[in-house]
Amino acid sequence: MQISRETLLRSYRAMRTIRAFEERLHREFATGEIPGFVHLYCGEEASAVGVCANLTEQDTIASTHRGHGHCIAKGVDVGGMMAEIYGRKTGVCRGKGGSMHIADLSKGMLGANGIVGGGPPLICGAALSHKVLKDNGVAVAFYGDGASNEGTTLESLNLASVWHLPAVFVVEDNGYGEATGSSYACAGTQKDRAAGFGMPYMECDGSDFFAVHDAARDAIDHARSGKGPVMLHVHLERWYGHFEGDSMSYRAPNEVADAKKNHDCLESFRERAGQDKLLELSALDEIDAAVADEIESAVEAAKQAPWPEEADLMADVYVKI
Amino acid sequence: MSKKSFRQAINEALRQEMRRDPTVVLMGEDVAGGQGGSSGVKDAWGGVLGVTKGLLTEFGENRVLDTPISEASYIGAAAGAAATGLRPVAELMFVDFVGCCLDQIMNQAAKFRYMFGGKARTPLVIRAMYGAGFNAAAQHSQALYPLFTHIPGLKVVVPSSPYEAKGLLIEAIRDDDPVIFLENKVMYDDVEDVPDEAYTIPFGEANLTREGDDVTIVAIGRMVGMANEAADRLAKQGISCTVLDPRTTFPLDEQTILECVEDTGRLVIVDESSPRCNMACDISALVAEQAFGALKAPIRRVVPPHTPVPFSTPLENLYMPNADKIEAAVKAVMMQKTREVA
Numbered sequence: 001m002q003i004s005r006e007t008l009l010r011s012y013r014a015m016r017t018i019r020a021f022e023e024r025l026h027r028e029f030a031t032g033e034i035p036g037f038v039h040l041y042c043g044e045e046a047s048a049v050g051v052c053a054n055l056t057e058q059d060t061i062a063s064t065h066r067g068h069g070h071c072i073a074k075g076v077d078v079g080g081m082m083a084e085i086y087g088r089k090t091g092v093c094r095g096k097g098g099s100m101h102i103a104d105l106s107k108g109m110l111g112a113n114g115i116v117g118g119g120p121p122l123i124c125g126a127a128l129s130h131k132v133l134k135d136n137g138v139a140v141a142f143y144g145d146g147a148s149n150e151g152t153t154l155e156s157l158n159l160a161s162v163w164h165l166p167a168v169f170v171v172e173d174n175g176y177g178e179a180t181g182s183s184y185a186c187a188g189t190q191k192d193r194a195a196g197f198g199m200p201y202m203e204c205d206g207s208d209f210f211a212v213h214d215a216a217r218d219a220i221d222h223a224r225s226g227k228g229p230v231m232l233h234v235h236l237e238r239w240y241g242h243f244e245g246d247s248m249s250y251r252a253p254n255e256v257a258d259a260k261k262n263h264d265c266l267e268s269f270r271e272r273a274g275q276d277k278l279l280e281l282s283a284l285d286e287i288d289a290a291v292a293d294e295i296e297s298a299v300e301a302a303k304q305a306p307w308p309e310e311a312d313l314m315a316d317v318y319v320k321i
Numbered sequence: 322m323s324k325k326s327f328r329q330a331i332n333e334a335l336r337q338e339m340r341r342d343p344t345v346v347l348m349g350e351d352v353a354g355g356q357g358g359s360s361g362v363k364d365a366w367g368g369v370l371g372v373t374k375g376l377l378t379e380f381g382e383n384r385v386l387d388t389p390i391s392e393a394s395y396i397g398a399a400a401g402a403a404a405t406g407l408r409p410v411a412e413l414m415f416v417d418f419v420g421c422c423l424d425q426i427m428n429q430a431a432k433f434r435y436m437f438g439g440k441a442r443t444p445l446v447i448r449a450m451y452g453a454g455f456n457a458a459a460q461h462s463q464a465l466y467p468l469f470t471h472i473p474g475l476k477v478v479v480p481s482s483p484y485e486a487k488g489l490l491i492e493a494i495r496d497d498d499p500v501i502f503l504e505n506k507v508m509y510d511d512v513e514d515v516p517d518e519a520y521t522i523p524f525g526e527a528n529l530t531r532e533g534d535d536v537t538i539v540a541i542g543r544m545v546g547m548a549n550e551a552a553d554r555l556a557k558q559g560i561s562c563t564v565l566d567p568r569t570t571f572p573l574d575e576q577t578i579l580e581c582v583e584d585t586g587r588l589v590i591v592d593e594s595s596p597r598c599n600m601a602c603d604i605s606a607l608v609a610e611q612a613f614g615a616l617k618a619p620i621r622r623v624v625p626p627h628t629p630v631p632f633s634t635p636l637e638n639l640y641m642p643n644a645d646k647i648e649a650a651v652k653a654v655m656m657q658k659t660r661e662v663a
Contacts, residue, residue: 033649058403094438101436110404111437115428120427129405132383133348139401152424155394162389188387259638316439317473319497321572 003053004211008279011053013287015045015266016077018069021153022240025068025085028299032238035087037308038099041069042058043207043239046265047172047195048073050212051140051232054220060108060126060139062119065100066238067112076104078200080297088305095308108137116177117150119143120169120202124156127165129231138223140168145186146177148193155199160229167229169199169217172206174236178252192230206236207263211271237263323421325515327508328372330483331448334490335373335410337519342408343493348386349393349448353377356387369414370450370509371440379470392418396447397425400499403445406431408494415448415461416503419468427646430499431474446490448485450507451479452543452593453641459629464594466541469501470570471604474522477501477570479531481515486653488522490569495521507542525572529581533561536651537581540564540591540603544623544642551647560655570600578604579612586617591642596624618657 002013022040030040041048044066052061052073062069070303076092077168084091092104110126113119123141130137141309147153156249160167171190175182194201200222204215212234237259241248248256273279302319325333332585346441352373353634354366363382367374377385392413399411413419419426426447433441476498477518479648480486493500530549540548545566545655552562563581567574582588588608593599600624608620623642631637 035632038517062401092438096438097436103433103437103441105404105437105441110401113429115424118397118429119544121425122401122404124394125398125401125403125407125409126405128346128386128402129407132402139405151391152397155389155391157398159391159394159398163386216626227615244658257422288621317435318476319434319442 003203005279007053008052008273009083009283011049011213012269012279012284013291014049014052014073014293015209015269016071016294017294018045018048019266020291021068021072021078021082023063024295024299026240028243032304034085036098038085038244039066039195039242040240040244041066043259043263044172044174044236045069046212046269047170047206047210047234047236048142050209051170051216053213054109054136054217055140057108058135058137060110060123060130062110062123062126062139062141063112063116064143064144064147065112065116067100067102068185069108071102071104071138075107076102076109078294079298079301080194082302083305085305086302086305088302089308089312090305094312096312117143117147117152117200120147120156121155123167124159124165127160127167130165130166136224138166138168140170140218140220142170142172144177145171145173145175146192149177149185154193157193157199157231161197161199164228166223166226168223169231170231171233172229172235173238174238176238176250188233190233193269199229199231201231201233202234203233207265207268209265209269231243241315283299322514322516324512325360325483326485327483327504327511328370328448329489330487330515331372331490331504332374332376333515334487334519335376335493336379338491338494341519344406345408345410346384346386346402347373347376347410347412348388348399349492350388350390350410350414353385353387368412370506370508376507378660393425396422397429399445399447400425400430401442403430403443404441404498408444409496410448413447413449415518416451417460417463418463418644419449420467426474426475426499427471427472429462434498435474443499444497446493446502447500447618448502448504450506451503452507453625453630453637454507455508456632456634456637458632464542464629466501466503467594467599467603470600474499475571478502478524478568479542479570480504480568481542481566483511483515485522485528485566485568487515488520491519491520492524494632496524508543522568524569525574526568527574527577528566528568529577530564530566531562533563533585535561535585536587536589536654537565537585538589538591538651539578540566541600542593544593547642547644550644551614551651552606554644554648556615560650560651564655575607578607582608582612583615586615588616588620589623589624589647589650589654590620593625593642596622596627599624618654621654623647623650
């Protein structure tokens, strides 16, 4: 099925925004100005964007440590995210969550998550909400190959099948859980795991936006039409370490360079768009320039934004005591 | 108003709230009990001790959800559902099973609101049985309310009677924060007058089951009944006690505890949970910090020893607080030489 021009432009912009956001964080983190832990999504942009291009604002996603890309793809405000990562009061979580806990429930973004495997059970609940409230929504759990070994994930695959939930389990397989290879840590295959819980399995090349988009469309349509949960296995490569500061001594010297050269989702998008005359490259260049300005403004604004105040420490532990 | 058991009071609270609010859903292991069984009876159990009996029949399978034995997934699902528009009441069966799903409570549900800058509401209730006295041994008898009380973001309810259970559970379901609601398994057949209509009991407001001049006894959950029994006996011996039921360990009604200690000058705390870092410690610290000058005698704690809950009846009896131990503790604080209070 043809992807609309509007969707293509929006998706390219989202992928470029993620790339620029993360590359800038990589540079800013090295200056020491960004507190805490940061886990970058560079190289994986097509996964978040290809999946979320098939979702509405009403649909729900849950994310991971490596959550910036999912947030941007689901429409969370970029300036608010940057301010959050800088720990400022203007952040999307008012400076109380940080990189690992960016969330915006008004956008159906149930949160990045500091706990590996934290998201899949939550997504069973969000899917149950969609089902009980009959709002035609779908809930999507993004989780890594590392989280695929968590009991919470395996229990959630079972529960989603037992309850016949409108849920999609997106395994973002970048080959590493922290520093340990998935070839070591994952017994069997993701495909067999899906089969073990009686759910359909799809897989795609995560460096190809069009491949992710089409596979995700089929997976999401399946879940939305009431046929139960689906697993979508996305093969990816991450361009930076598990966290910023990771020397990546567990990876072969040419692995990242090769990924950047041969599996860049933005480059492959531009090639395909040009070859198939889907979009003019000048339109994409305009997006690149606009995104660069947006990220620059976001960083400037974040650095100048106020810090949270003493009264914020005790605020919002409870709705009401 | 009619006589109802603790079990019936809870069932009625659930039923009335489910009738009032279509977003209230129940989930848990065998809350209906019988799905997939060969008899075809889908609500065969209605909870392992029959507390949720009949709710499937009235509200259907979309709102009364049997789960696999899979605490991490369904307690996490309850948290996710609460954050996205439902008011789930998830039954953990025995609170001891929190070992299988603490992350979903401690790191997810409890923290959403704060981590997300006040933008989340997680109106979740987790019901679970607690307590020794049932020969249920070490993995089915713990009183883990201090564990939950320790975690910011959670509210913790420990009802002491059928009347209290109904009003506090309705309050819990209507509350917008995650609430841990702990039911003492020995009390399900306790009976008292309970109003037929729905009513709420606010959190953080202690209940004084009796007022006296000599000693304040703070007791939690099932311990309230034991404290009242001890106080009855002590009254015949000329010692008059206040018995204070905090109802909720968070929020804790610190003000009423302090006022009672100011009045009586003596404090005994009865807590069924393991003695290190339990509510008795917490309340002792509160009084030591804020009402030290009012104390005529050292605080006494009536608590179990620092052991797992034993199985065998004589050992479990030794383990548990009871009216005799409470009576002895009250007499001990009365015999302390009265200190002059300036």
